[in-house]
Amino acid sequence: MRITQFQLLRFIQAFLCVIICVGCSGKANKSRLSERAESYFKSGNYDGAKIEYQNLLQADPGNSVAIQRLGIICYETGAIIEALPYLLQSREIAPENLQARIKLAQGLLSMGKNSDAREEAQAILEQSPDHAEAILLLANTAMSTSEIKETRGHLDTLDGSGNASVQLATATLALKEDDVESAEKAVEQAVVEDPESAVALVAQANFHWKNGRLEEAADDFKAAADLAPKRSAIQLKYAEFLAKTGSVEESKAHLTSLVKAVPDYVAAWVLRARIALDEKRYDDVEIFLKNVAGRDPTNYDGHVLRAELLILQNELPKAQDHLEKLVDTYKKSHEVHYLLARTCALRGDLNKAKTAITTALELNPKH
Secondary structure, X not given: OOOOHHHHHHHHHHHHHHHHHHHHHHHHHHHHHHXXXXXXXXXXXXXXXXXXXXXXXXXXXXXXXXXXXXXXXXXXXXXXXXXXXHHHHHHHHOOOOHHXXXXXXXXXXXXXXXHHHHHHHHHHHHHOOOOHHHHHHXXXXXXXXXXXHHHHHHHHOOOOOOOHHHHHHHHHXXXXXXXXXXXXXXXXXXXXXXOOOHHHHHHHHHHHHHOOOHHHHXXXXXXXXXXXXXXXXXXXXXXXXXXXXXXXXXXXXXXXXXXXXXXXXXXXXXXXXXXXXXXXXXXXXXXXXXXXXXXXXXXXXHHHHHHHHHHHOOOHHHHHHHHHHXXXXXXXXXXXXXXXXXHHHHOOOHHHHHHHHHHHHHHOOOO
16 A cells, blocks of 8 residues: 555654653653652652652663762761762762762771872862861871871961861871870860861760760760761760760660651661660661661671671571671771681681681781
8 A cells, every 4th residue: 555645744743743742751750750859858858869869860860960969868878888889970970069079088988998088088178178077087088297297288278266177177187196185175176166066076075085074975975966967977976975884775765766867877777786786685686787788788887787696696607608798898897807707716617717817917907
């Protein structure tokens, strides 16, 4: 049958309509995903935001907002390994996004990449010389005499008035030179400069704790926790302080309240598991670690706690298998090698135990 010119024209028109409709439908879907994701993110519902941003990336793999948001969400919930690829992409897409870049720098430092973290801090300070978190990171990553001198040089260019970060960085450098007295004075000055700096209050609390002034330490830790975001290491430091100074029930109550407010905060679940392990509440440890694994399958602390749980439950073959897999992933973790040595020794495999403990001591002679 011959197709007339009119029929061919009608066919082409219909085909173009289908293409246009599909394109419009795709754009509308992306728009809906983006709106839902942003709504969840801004309301603090990171579980919902993460799902929607991941869906958005499937529909639009190059979506810059989704990439940047996922990096921040993963980092703030404690899923550092998952966060790093997103944060690295964020740096390429939006180098001016300092919120994402400081989290990249902090994530790199937590993974032992000190030089990379320092370079990132320096890049942030080039854009924003008085960036508080970058100033502290620059001090934390100063390892050599020249790096300490370089960091002091940057601090000298800043106005320390009302700037707690300058004083805290000064304290950090003093501690690196074993000048504890100067460090404590700088921390005290940091609190004077900014009485509502949670970081400064925690630093002061640590000095109180070290010097046996537990009431003052408790007051400062509590004040810092009240000021800090819910998804913050400061919340965990307060809980750790309570647990280690005899207020275990208060520590557990604080963590229970925390995960109720931000159930996605993986680091809080890890600490709950640690405290439960110390109390030999193994069923609770299992529950908490399942939550960790469900939210962050790559979580290092969760895997280490899993190994410790298996050892304490005398599940030694499972513990060894788990630790040997961890060694492949975390070759430079003295902690993992030490636990493997302990497990092999308990199983009577002294040759493997000797190899593992030798590696652990090479990685960290002070272990």
